[in-house]
Amino acid sequence: YMERAIQISRIILAKLDDISALPPERLGTPLENFHWTNLLRSCGGFDTSRRIYRSVMNRQKSIEFLLLNRSFPKSIAFSTYEANVCFD
Numbered sequence: 001y002m003e004r005a006i007q008i009s010r011i012i013l014a015k016l017d018d019i020s021a022l023p024p025e026r027l028g029t030p031l032e033n034f035h036w037t038n039l040l041r042s043c044g045g046f047d048t049s050r051r052i053y054r055s056v057m058n059r060q061k062s063i064e065f066l067l068l069n070r071s072f073p074k075s076i077a078f079s080t081y082e083a084n085v086c087f088d
Helices: 002-020 030-042 046-053 059-068 076-087
Strands: none
Touching: 002 030, 002 059, 002 076, 030 046, 030 059, 046 059, 059 076
């Protein structure tokens, strides 16, 4: 579980680097939302996130989903909770 949490955090950081390389006038456009959608797809969470949010994915929704969603098995919250259970 810890390895999964680390991998997801690395994927998020890599995507943040990609998006920070965009020209400022491209931020907040469909191109940026495309990057967030691809982030979720690369983590296997696009379909699940669409069922929860039912709207276009953006920075806040994508990161919130991958960090804090306790029901998504690849989220950092889920992985750290399960790792903690293993230590009990």
